[in-house]
Amino acid sequence: MKPEEISKSAEQLVDLNPAKFATLPPPYENYKESPLVQLSDDQKTRWEHSLDGVSALTLPKPQTPEEEEQLVASFLLGLEKLLTKENNWTFLQPLALSLEYCAKCQTCAEACPVFEASGRQDIYRPTFRADVLRKVAKKYLSPGGKFLAGFRGHDIELTWDLVARLAELAYRCTLCRRCASVCPVGVDNGLINHELRKLFSQELGIAATEIHEKGSVKHLKFGSSTGMTTAAIGDIIEYLEDDIEEKIGRRITIPLNKKGAEILLVHNAGEFMSWPENPMSFAILFDAAGIDYTISTELAGYDGVNYGLWYDDVQFARVAIKHLEIARELGVKKIVIGECGHAHKALSVIADRLLPGEQMIPRESSYTLLWDIVKSGKIKFDPSKNDFPVTLHDPCNIVRLMGIVKPQREILKAITPPGRFREMTPHGVANYCCGGGSGFAIMSSGNFTDWKIKLSGRKKLQQMLGAFQGEMDPEIKKMVCAPCSNCKGQIRDLMQNYEVFEKTGIWYTGLVEMMVNAMVDQDAPFVEWPSDEEDDDM
Amino acid sequence: MSWIQILTYLCGAIFIVAFATKLLKYATMPMHVRWELYPIPHEGKHKSYGGSFYEEIDHWKNERHKDHLAQYMFMLPEILFIKALYEDNRSLWYWSFPFHMGLYLSIAGLAFLAIGAILQIMGLPSSTALGSLAQSLTILLGVVGYVLGTIGVVGLVIKRMSDPELSEFSAPIDYMNLIWLGAIFVTGFLVWLKDPGFGISRDYLVSIITFSPMKDQLTGMHYLNLLLFLSFFAYFPFTHMTHMVSKYFMWDKVKWDDNPNIGDPGVDAKIKTYLGYPVTWSAAHIGAQGGKKSWADVATENPWAKKE
Incomplete structure (x- = not known):
C-alpha cells in the first residue's frame, strides 16, 4: 500500500x-x-x-x-x-x-x-x-x-x-x-x-487519555499518574513496612523526606499499586547495604514516571522540572531511578538539556547502584535460592537508549546458579520491545488492549518462549526477569492472555525481587509464583 | 570563453552555494535534547556491546574518555563498504555497494584528472613520470568506477521496480535520479573509448583552472558526458541524495551525542536562549497565550496545581 x-x-x-x-x-x-x-x-x-x-x-x-x-x-x-x-x-x-x-x-x-x-x-x-x-x-x-x-x-x-x-x-x-x-x-x-x-x-489537544488526562495531568494534579495523592503515599509506605515485617520478620523504616540524604529514590508509582514487593525489595536491599536514601512525598516526587516523554514536550518538562526541584530542596547528592525504563530515560537523558547545568542534579540507574552493592559484598547472596531457569528482558529505554547493558546481567549471574541464566535472542541493544513501550502498557481504551497483546507484544512473547525451549514442562518453573514497571505490565497482560504460566511454567518478576530472594539472611522465599497462591488457597 | 566553460563555472557555483547553505541550515539549528542510540563507538572497545558511562557508579565524577580511534574504525567500513546495509539489508547491498563504490572511484578518478591538469600547468605533462602516474590512476579509477557504477544503477533500478516493497515507496524522480547517474557512468565510459588517456578531458580541466580557452576541441561524447555531469552537479544539493549530510549529523550530532550537561558555559547559554523562545502551540493545556509565554514560562507552570 x-x-x-x-x-x-x-x-x-x-x-x-x-x-x-x-x-x-x-x-x-x-x-x-x-x-x-x-x-x-x-x-x-x-x-x-x-x-x-x-x-x-x-x-x-x-x-x-x-x-x-x-x-x-x-x-x-x-x-x-x-x-x-x-x-x-x-x-x-x-x-x-x-x-x-x-x-x-x-x-x-x-x-x-x-x-x-x-x-x-x-x-x-x-x-x-x-x-x-x-x-x-x-x-x-x-x-x-x-x-x-x-x-x-x-x-x-x-x-x-x-x-x-x-x-x-x-x-x-x-x-x-x-x-x-x-x-x-x-x-x-x-x-x-x-x-x-x-x-x-x-x-x-489530541492524545491517548491514559497518558494525558489520566497520566501527566493526574501526575501534576494529585502527585502521581496512579491517582495516589500526597496524603496517601505516607500510608502506603507504612503498609509496605508492615508487609516487609511480615515477610522478613523485622521492621524496616523507609525514610521519607529526609533532608540531606545521599540519594533520592524514585519509583514508578505503579509499583506501589501493582507490584509492592518491588519497592519493598529496594527497602530491604538498601537497608542491608546501609544506603543513605530517602523517598519524597512531595507532589510528583514519589512517582518517577514522566509520560510527557511519549507525546508532549511541555508536559514532559513540567514533570522533569518538578523532579529536579524536589531533589534540590532535599539537598540529595543524586537521584536514583528504580525499575522503570522510561523514567530512566526521561530524567537521565532527555531532561539533561532542559535546564542550565548548575540546576541539574546527578541521576543514576538503580541497576548501576545495585551492581555496586553486589560487588561491595555488603550483602551475602546464595545463588542456589534462585535455582530455576531465568532469562532477562532488556527495557529499550535503559538498554538501547541509555547503554546500561552489563550491570543487570552481572547481578543475575551473581545471584543464580551457573547455567541457569540464559539470554533471549536477540538481546542487549538489539533487544525487542515488550510491546508496552511508549505508553501502550497502560493504554486500554477502545479495543486497543487486544491490539497491543496480539501485535505489539507478539515478538516479545516469541522471545520469552524461545528462551526456554526444551524446558516447556509447566512443572519446571521459569522466570523472566523484567526490571521495568511498564514492561512488567505488558508481560503480565501477555501471560494472562496466553495463559503462559499454566501452559509453560514461565512467570515474571523484577531484578530486586530476585536479589532479595537470594539473600542469605532471607529465610522464606521472596519471589512468588502464581502456583504459590493456589497452594495457599488450598 | 566558450559556453561549456561558462556552464562549468555556473554549475560549480550553484553546487558550492547550495551545498554550503544546506550544511549551514543544519549546523545552525538549535542544540537538541539528547537522543542517543547505543552502541556508541567512542565508548570504546570495552563497551562495544553497547555499554555507556551510565554503567559506572557516580559516573559524573569520572573523567570522560572518548575513544576517537574506535569511532573512526567504525566509520571507515561504514563509509567505504556501507556496512550497515550489508548487515541488515543484504539483497539491496549487492547493488548499492557497487553503485556507491562506482561513485567513489569515479570521483577519485576525477580528482586524479584534476591533479594531472595541475601537473600539466606546472610543466609536468603525462609524458613525465609523475604526470603518467596521475594519468594511469585517472584511467584505472575512472573506468573501474564507471563500470561498477553502471552495474549498480542497473541493479538498483531493476530491484526498485521489481520488489513491491520498494516500488510502492518509489516515485518517478527516484528512477530518474538513478538513470541520470547511470547515463553519466555510461557516457564517461564512452568518453574513455574515444579519449583513452583522458587527454582531451585534462586539457578541458586545464582551461577551467587557468580560465583560458580550450586547446583541443571536445568530442560530441565529451559534451554529452559533461552536460549530464554538470547539470547533475548543480541539481544534486537540492536532493535527498546528499544523505552524507544526514549521515554526519544524525550519527555524530544525534545518535552519538551523549555529552552530559555538566555546566559548560556555552551549553548553559544556549539553554537559556532556548528557554526564552516564545511558544505558540495552541492546545489549551500548554497555556502559551499565542506566544506571550516563553518555554521557561510554560515549563515551570503547573496549571493543575492547587491554588494556595
Missing part, C-alpha cells in the same frame, strides 16, 4: 487477519489466534477507527465538514510549528534531517516488531507514517511543493481521513527505535512518530 492511500475514502483501510500474524514457538505452534475484538456499532459511529478497525484514542468523529476543515487546518499549522526552532528547539535538527533524507530502502521495516508480527502490514512500516508526514510537509509547506508533486513523489491529499488515521497510527509504534538503529543513512522514523504525537497533543 502506498502512503498516499491513507487519504482514500474507506470505512477501514486495512483488515487485520490473525491467520497472517507471526507464528509463536512451541507449545503455541498450533495456537489459533482469535480475531481482534471489534468495536461495537455504537463505538464505530462515534470514534475514528478507519485505519485498522482499532481505536486507541477514542477520537470523536467531527460532526460537520467545517469541523473537519478546521481540524485539518490545525494539523497543518501544527506541522509548520513543529518545523520552527521557537516551538521545537528540542528536536528540530533530528526531525528535519529525518524528514529530508529517507532513502526508502525499507531496511527499517525488517527491524520493526509490529510490522513483522502483523504479517507485514504496510501501514505498520516505520516508513509509512513517516512518509505520509514527509509528503504532506513537502506538498503543503515547502515553496513550490505542488509543482510536479506526483513526479516528485509527494502528491498526497491532506484530508480529515488522513489526519484521523495518522493520529491512530502514531499509536501503533512503541518508539523502541530499533528502526533507527539499522537505518543506513541515520534516519530516525521512530523520532518522526514521537514528533507526530507531539503535533497532535501540543496543537490539537
Whole structure:
C-alpha cells in the first residue's frame, strides 16, 4: 500500500487477519489466534477507527465538514510549528534531517516488531507514517511543493481521513527505535512518530487519555499518574513496612523526606499499586547495604514516571522540572531511578538539556547502584535460592537508549546458579520491545488492549518462549526477569492472555525481587509464583 | 570563453552555494535534547556491546574518555563498504555497494584528472613520470568506477521496480535520479573509448583552472558526458541524495551525542536562549497565550496545581 492511500475514502483501510500474524514457538505452534475484538456499532459511529478497525484514542468523529476543515487546518499549522526552532528547539535538527533524507530502502521495516508480527502490514512500516508526514510537509509547506508533486513523489491529499488515521497510527509504534538503529543513512522514523504525537497533543489537544488526562495531568494534579495523592503515599509506605515485617520478620523504616540524604529514590508509582514487593525489595536491599536514601512525598516526587516523554514536550518538562526541584530542596547528592525504563530515560537523558547545568542534579540507574552493592559484598547472596531457569528482558529505554547493558546481567549471574541464566535472542541493544513501550502498557481504551497483546507484544512473547525451549514442562518453573514497571505490565497482560504460566511454567518478576530472594539472611522465599497462591488457597 | 566553460563555472557555483547553505541550515539549528542510540563507538572497545558511562557508579565524577580511534574504525567500513546495509539489508547491498563504490572511484578518478591538469600547468605533462602516474590512476579509477557504477544503477533500478516493497515507496524522480547517474557512468565510459588517456578531458580541466580557452576541441561524447555531469552537479544539493549530510549529523550530532550537561558555559547559554523562545502551540493545556509565554514560562507552570 502506498502512503498516499491513507487519504482514500474507506470505512477501514486495512483488515487485520490473525491467520497472517507471526507464528509463536512451541507449545503455541498450533495456537489459533482469535480475531481482534471489534468495536461495537455504537463505538464505530462515534470514534475514528478507519485505519485498522482499532481505536486507541477514542477520537470523536467531527460532526460537520467545517469541523473537519478546521481540524485539518490545525494539523497543518501544527506541522509548520513543529518545523520552527521557537516551538521545537528540542528536536528540530533530528526531525528535519529525518524528514529530508529517507532513502526508502525499507531496511527499517525488517527491524520493526509490529510490522513483522502483523504479517507485514504496510501501514505498520516505520516508513509509512513517516512518509505520509514527509509528503504532506513537502506538498503543503515547502515553496513550490505542488509543482510536479506526483513526479516528485509527494502528491498526497491532506484530508480529515488522513489526519484521523495518522493520529491512530502514531499509536501503533512503541518508539523502541530499533528502526533507527539499522537505518543506513541515520534516519530516525521512530523520532518522526514521537514528533507526530507531539503535533497532535501540543496543537490539537489530541492524545491517548491514559497518558494525558489520566497520566501527566493526574501526575501534576494529585502527585502521581496512579491517582495516589500526597496524603496517601505516607500510608502506603507504612503498609509496605508492615508487609516487609511480615515477610522478613523485622521492621524496616523507609525514610521519607529526609533532608540531606545521599540519594533520592524514585519509583514508578505503579509499583506501589501493582507490584509492592518491588519497592519493598529496594527497602530491604538498601537497608542491608546501609544506603543513605530517602523517598519524597512531595507532589510528583514519589512517582518517577514522566509520560510527557511519549507525546508532549511541555508536559514532559513540567514533570522533569518538578523532579529536579524536589531533589534540590532535599539537598540529595543524586537521584536514583528504580525499575522503570522510561523514567530512566526521561530524567537521565532527555531532561539533561532542559535546564542550565548548575540546576541539574546527578541521576543514576538503580541497576548501576545495585551492581555496586553486589560487588561491595555488603550483602551475602546464595545463588542456589534462585535455582530455576531465568532469562532477562532488556527495557529499550535503559538498554538501547541509555547503554546500561552489563550491570543487570552481572547481578543475575551473581545471584543464580551457573547455567541457569540464559539470554533471549536477540538481546542487549538489539533487544525487542515488550510491546508496552511508549505508553501502550497502560493504554486500554477502545479495543486497543487486544491490539497491543496480539501485535505489539507478539515478538516479545516469541522471545520469552524461545528462551526456554526444551524446558516447556509447566512443572519446571521459569522466570523472566523484567526490571521495568511498564514492561512488567505488558508481560503480565501477555501471560494472562496466553495463559503462559499454566501452559509453560514461565512467570515474571523484577531484578530486586530476585536479589532479595537470594539473600542469605532471607529465610522464606521472596519471589512468588502464581502456583504459590493456589497452594495457599488450598 | 566558450559556453561549456561558462556552464562549468555556473554549475560549480550553484553546487558550492547550495551545498554550503544546506550544511549551514543544519549546523545552525538549535542544540537538541539528547537522543542517543547505543552502541556508541567512542565508548570504546570495552563497551562495544553497547555499554555507556551510565554503567559506572557516580559516573559524573569520572573523567570522560572518548575513544576517537574506535569511532573512526567504525566509520571507515561504514563509509567505504556501507556496512550497515550489508548487515541488515543484504539483497539491496549487492547493488548499492557497487553503485556507491562506482561513485567513489569515479570521483577519485576525477580528482586524479584534476591533479594531472595541475601537473600539466606546472610543466609536468603525462609524458613525465609523475604526470603518467596521475594519468594511469585517472584511467584505472575512472573506468573501474564507471563500470561498477553502471552495474549498480542497473541493479538498483531493476530491484526498485521489481520488489513491491520498494516500488510502492518509489516515485518517478527516484528512477530518474538513478538513470541520470547511470547515463553519466555510461557516457564517461564512452568518453574513455574515444579519449583513452583522458587527454582531451585534462586539457578541458586545464582551461577551467587557468580560465583560458580550450586547446583541443571536445568530442560530441565529451559534451554529452559533461552536460549530464554538470547539470547533475548543480541539481544534486537540492536532493535527498546528499544523505552524507544526514549521515554526519544524525550519527555524530544525534545518535552519538551523549555529552552530559555538566555546566559548560556555552551549553548553559544556549539553554537559556532556548528557554526564552516564545511558544505558540495552541492546545489549551500548554497555556502559551499565542506566544506571550516563553518555554521557561510554560515549563515551570503547573496549571493543575492547587491554588494556595
